[in-house]
Amino acid sequence: xxxxxxxxxxxxxxxxxxxxxxxxxxxxxxxxxxxxxxxxxxxxxxxxxxxxxxxxxxxxxxxxxxxxxxxxxxxxxxxxxxxxxxxxxxxxxxxxxxxxxxxxxxxxxxxxxxxxxxxxxxxxxxxxxxxxxxxxxxxxxxxxxxxxxxxxxxxxxxxxxxxxxxxxxxxxxxxxxxxxxxxxxxxxxxxxxxxxxxxxxxxxxxxxxxxxxxxxxxxxxxxxxxxxxxxxxxxxxxxxxxxxxxxxxxxxxxxxxxxxxxxxxxxxxxxxxxxxxxxxxxxxxxxxxxxxxxxxxxxxxxxxxxxxxxxxxxxxxxxxxxxxxxxxxxxxxxxxxxxxxxxxxxxxxxxxxxxxxxxxxxxxxxxxxxxxxxxxxxxxxxxxxxxxxxxxxxxxxxxxxxxxxxxxxxxxxxxxxxxxxxxxxxxxxxxxxxxxxxxxxxxxxxxxxxxxxxxxxxxxxxxxxxxxxxxxxxxx
Amino acid sequence: xxxxxxxxxxxxxxxxxxxxxxxxxxxxxxxxxxxxxxxxxxxxxxxxxxxxxxxxxxxxxxxxxxxxxxxxxxxxxxxxxxxxxxxxxxxxxxxxxxxxxxxxxxxxxxxxxxxxxxxxxxxxxxxxxxxxxxxxxxxxxxxxxxxxxxxxxxxxxxxxxxxxxxxxxxxxxxxxxxxxx
Numbered sequence: 001x002x003x004x005x006x007x008x009x010x011x012x013x014x015x016x017x018x019x020x021x022x023x024x025x026x027x028x029x030x031x032x033x034x035x036x037x038x039x040x041x042x043x044x045x046x047x048x049x050x051x052x053x054x055x056x057x058x059x060x061x062x063x064x065x066x067x068x069x070x071x072x073x074x075x076x077x078x079x080x081x082x083x084x085x086x087x088x089x090x091x092x093x094x095x096x097x098x099x100x101x102x103x104x105x106x107x108x109x110x111x112x113x114x115x116x117x118x119x120x121x122x123x124x125x126x127x128x129x130x131x132x133x134x135x136x137x138x139x140x141x142x143x144x145x146x147x148x149x150x151x152x153x154x155x156x157x158x159x160x161x162x163x164x165x166x167x168x169x170x171x172x173x174x175x176x177x178x179x180x181x182x183x184x185x186x187x188x189x190x191x192x193x194x195x196x197x198x199x200x201x202x203x204x205x206x207x208x209x210x211x212x213x214x215x216x217x218x219x220x221x222x223x224x225x226x227x228x229x230x231x232x233x234x235x236x237x238x239x240x241x242x243x244x245x246x247x248x249x250x251x252x253x254x255x256x257x258x259x260x261x262x263x264x265x266x267x268x269x270x271x272x273x274x275x276x277x278x279x280x281x282x283x284x285x286x287x288x289x290x291x292x293x294x295x296x297x298x299x300x301x302x303x304x305x306x307x308x309x310x311x312x313x314x315x316x317x318x319x320x321x322x323x324x325x326x327x328x329x330x331x332x333x334x335x336x337x338x339x340x341x342x343x344x345x346x347x348x349x350x351x352x353x354x355x356x357x358x359x360x361x362x363x364x365x366x367x368x369x370x371x372x373x374x375x376x377x378x379x380x381x382x383x384x385x386x387x388x389x390x391x392x393x394x395x396x397x398x399x400x401x402x403x404x405x406x407x408x409x410x411x412x413x414x415x416x417x418x419x420x421x422x423x424x425x426x427x428x429x430x431x432x433x434x435x436x437x438x439x440x441x442x443x444x445x446x447x448x449x450x451x452x453x454x455x456x457x458x459x460x461x462x463x464x465x466x467x468x469x470x471x472x473x474x475x476x
Numbered sequence: 477x478x479x480x481x482x483x484x485x486x487x488x489x490x491x492x493x494x495x496x497x498x499x500x501x502x503x504x505x506x507x508x509x510x511x512x513x514x515x516x517x518x519x520x521x522x523x524x525x526x527x528x529x530x531x532x533x534x535x536x537x538x539x540x541x542x543x544x545x546x547x548x549x550x551x552x553x554x555x556x557x558x559x560x561x562x563x564x565x566x567x568x569x570x571x572x573x574x575x576x577x578x579x580x581x582x583x584x585x586x587x588x589x590x591x592x593x594x595x596x597x598x599x600x601x602x603x604x605x606x607x608x609x610x611x612x613x614x615x616x617x618x619x620x621x622x623x624x625x626x627x628x629x630x631x632x633x634x635x636x637x638x639x640x641x642x643x644x645x646x647x648x649x650x651x652x653x654x655x656x657x
Contacts (some may be wrong), residue, residue, distance in 0.1 A: 039608065040492060040542060041586025043594060045576040060572040063496020063629060111502065111522060129523040141509065149505045162503055163496045163629050267595035272604040276595060285597060396593045397505040433524070 018461065019435060020272075021418045025465045029422050032415040034407075034439065036275035043397045051080055051392050053365070056166035058384065061401070063163055064107065064371060067155060067400070068377035070169040071238065071338045072384040075373030077171030079259070080388060082367035088357040089173030092158060094238050095349045097375070098342040099154025101237065102193070104378035105335040105342075106151060107445045110144025110201065113130025113332060116440070117207045121214070121433050124195035128433075140203070143196045147339070150193045152177070154346065157182045158172070171359035183350050190347050194308070197339045201312070204336055211329070218438045219328025219413030222247035224280055224290035226405065227297040228258065228376050235301040235309070235341060237376040243300045244280070244290065249322035258374035261383050265400065278409045289408035293443070294334035299324050304349070309341035328413050331441045366392045376401040379443055406442055413438045422462070484643055485517040485533045488563075489553060491546040492573045492612065493539025496629040497564035498522070501536070503632035511636075513642050524570045530556045534642060536563040536625075536635075540573040541613040545606035554619040559642070562615045563635070565628040565656055574627075575611040623647070626656050 024030040042061055049057065055073040058067040071093060078085055085093075115128045118137055127135070134141035148217030152162045157179060159165030168175045208215065224247060228240040233254075242256040244264075256264060268277040268285045290296075299320070304310045316337060317323040319330065349355060366388065373384045380402035387396040417438045421431050462471040490498055498521060502508065518532060528549065535557040541547050554560055565571035567578050576582040586608075587601035615621050625638055634654055641648035 035605065039586070039590070039605075040573055041576045041582070041590065044586040044589040045582075049571045057575075059596060060494050060496070060628070063494040063499045066494070066496065107502070125524040129517065129520070131509075131517055131523075134509050138509075142506070145505050145509065145516075148502070152503060162632070163499055267594065269595045269598045269600055271600065271602050274511055274602055274605055276591070281596070345556060397589075462633065 004146060019414055020424055020461045020463060022463045022467075023465055023470075027464070028414070029419045030465075032411070032418040033272060034410040034414045035273045039274040046394050046397050049394050051077055051371075051386060051388050051394055053170050054384075054386065054394065055169055055171070056164075058399075059164045059166045061399075065100060065104050065378050066373050067096055067163050067169070067470065068167075068375060068382050069384070070166060070378075071097060072373040072375045072382045074169050074171055076261075076371040076386050077373070078383040079371030079373060080360075080366055080368050080386065080392075081171055081362070081364040083172055083364045085173040085362050086357070086359045087355050088177065089360045089362070090238075091349055091352055091355055092174050092178060092360060093169065095178075095346060095355075096155055096158050096165070097238055098346050098349070099151045099158075100337055101151070101342045101378045103148045103151025103155070103347075105339050106144060106148035108378075108440075109204075109332060110141070110148065112443075113174040114144065114438050116433070116437055117204070117211070119273045120447060121221050121437055125433075127259070128455055131425065139269065141211075143199065145404055147193060147196045147200075150189055153189075154186055154205075157186060164382075167249060168194075170454055172363060175361065177358045177360050178355060180356060183355065186346065187350050193343045193346075194340070196306075197336065197343055199282075200339070200465055201333075201336045214434070214437065215327060215329045217357050217417060218418055218434075218441060220326055221408070221412055221416060222327075223412070224252075224283070224288065225296035225299045225324070226290045226292050227300045228358060228374070228381060229254075229300055230305075231255070233300075233302040235297060235304045235313075235338075237297075242374075242381070245296075245300050245324065247326075249299075249320075249324035258381075259372035261372070261374070261400065262398075265401070267345065273407075275407050278405050279408065289412065290405065291409045292402060292405040293331065293378075294338050295325060295328070296380065297376060298334045298337060306341055306344035308344060309337060312337045312340060328409070328438055328441050335443070366390075379403050410439060410442060413442065477605050481518040483514060483570075485518045485531065486515040486639075487528070487532045487535040487553075487557070488517075488521070489519070489528075489535060489537050489549070489551065490521060491537065491539035491567070492542030493564065493566040494572075495538065496519070497538035497567075498538075498628075499628075500629035500632050501563075501635055504636045507632075507634070507636050511639065511643075515639075528552055528556060532557045534559045534561065534639075537567050537615060540562045540566040540570045541609065541615065541618055542573060543606040543608050547613075547618060547654065550615065550618050559622045560615075560619065561623045561625060561638075562621045563625050564630055565626055567615050568624050569628050569656075570612055570614045574614070577611050582612075583610060625650070626654050630654065639644050 018035045020033050022031045055070045058069040058073045111130045156162045159168035225245040228236045229243045230236045244253040246252045266281045279285040319325050370387045382402045383400040385398040566573045566606045579585045591601040592599045
């Protein structure tokens with residue numbers, strides 16, 4: 001094997017995302033862009049595969065939230081089979097989904113963002129990570145690790161593995177029932193999980209005092225909000241219908257059929273990013289920008305349906321005008337409230353009398369040629385849409401990935417922070433981390449949109465009004 | 477004062493993949509925190525470090541090589557790393573990321589589907605982005621790989637076992653300890 005080493009003289013960006021900031025003639029920030037720089041092509045290369053392979057293949061879109069893709073895909077396949085899955089199968093799928101949201105939100109808060117909160121946005125970059133956090137605040141790091149493990153263990157208890165449980169979530173239901181030992185094991189950990197989740201909220205609230213400026217400047221803008229809700233407008237992650245909230249907080253569309261998403265969502269392309277730009281069709285592009293994910297779900301939901309989360313939601317809604325919290329920074333808070341909700345739901349699901357039933361899979365053959373599956377992934381509404389031929393081979397796939405829904409908002413947020421903190425022709429590290437922090441608050445799952453965790457590699461480039469590069473700063 | 481042993485300089489990188497291998501790395505849970513005493517994380521998606529550094533002892537690379545930018549990065553990693561480990565099936569053999577290799581004109585076809593057929597307005601494949609390679613490559617098609625940890629993803633306890641063995645100066649045999657997929 002040759003070991004040819006080429007260091008190209010052309011400017012190479014090392015990461016998979018980059019940000020460019022564009023100045024006007026006076027040197028003021030005119031625009032800023034969040035670019036996504038990789039693409040894998042699932043929508044095409046799945047063609048020709050038997051539909052029942054789709055959960056297993058699309059799970060590999062994302063290792064952070066594989067359960068989301070497994071569920072959306074399995075629901076699209078249920079649609080192709082035209083079956084209603086057994087009630088226990090739905091309970092078990094929901095249980096795994098709750099486990100996933102807990103682990104994914106814990107990852108976002110503790111592993112990725114708490115180094116900013118606790119060590120500081122301007123702290124030493126080489127220590128600003130989970131291991132640096134563990135050195136300085138070992139107890140908090142341990143709690144975060146434990147909470148994420150709690151979520152991952154639910155997935156493992158159900159399926160035998162923590163990541164890509166594609167042997168377990170299958171079209172028509174799930175592969176195996178839950179054991180009594182499994183129920184007891186998870187239930188035993190619930191009180192500690194609740195305690196840690198509530199501690200995290202206290203920790204967040206305490207630290208908010210130190211981030212007043214950031215809270216004001218970080219992506220405080222108006223957009224539409226979209227999420228699934230229950231039939232009576234409550235918080236929902238697995239099923240339900242679409243609700244859209246206007247920037248002023250009015251419900252402008254409700255109980256839309258999620259399988260008809262293409263009637264109300266359009267997708268635009270920009271030359272400079274592999275991530276597409278979804279928008280509301282009736283408003284147009286780019287004014288039809290909407291946000292999804294924890295903030296959108298809590299803005300949209302009238303209630304949670306569990307005791308502790310309902311109380312937290314009431315407090316949350318007081319933070320915004322007309323009960324709508326617009327500030328991107330508050331995604332963090334919304335995420336923590338959802339963790340509490342999910343733990344309460346885990347307990348409720350495990351106490352359901354039918355949770356141990358062994359009827360967990362509906363068997364059927366192909367009955368339809370087109371299927372859609374939609375769920376609320378940790379980062380927002382996720383759409384899988386398949387067409388198949390008479391043999392059940394995939395002929396066409398469309399995916400709208402949770403993170404991608406927020407694309408216009410990413411760009412707005414980045415532009416807002418840049419306008420606030422960049423004036424002149426120089427960039428500095430603190431500026432870089434502030435721009436990253438607003439992106440981090442939106443918690444992009446770029447392995448879904450491309451790949452990267454959230455503290456993804458970023459290169460910021462500054463351009464003058466002639467389009468010439470005048471400064472550049474990078475982080476790997 | 478007791479002389480402190482230098483920590484092993486560890487980097488983790490992902491190329492074209494799902495980050496599931498990195499999640500499995502994090503699934504070491506408390507054992508990851510225990511490793512913190514022995515390693516220095518010099519470059520990683522979960523850390524804030526500017527460029528891929530020099531003199532790295534061990535680099536775990538997740539993902540296959542899908543675009544030109546990743547190709548250059550992998551060569552740089554090889555140059556600056558003593559032990560380069562392919563972490564997970566995409567890095568080892570291309571796996572799901574390489575499924576597009578079976579298409580005739582893989583780059584044109586995947587771009588056409590996503591950005592022309594499945595778009596509503598401004599239907600054009602982006603051009604101001606790193607170019608996709610005609611074929612997705614496993615790591616050993618580009619550079620010499622020193623160690624392979626298969627799995628989709630490799631389980632956390634396997635990653636932990638390998639790292640601890642390497643930290644003790646042993647190259648562990650993996651027979652019977654792993655499976656693909």
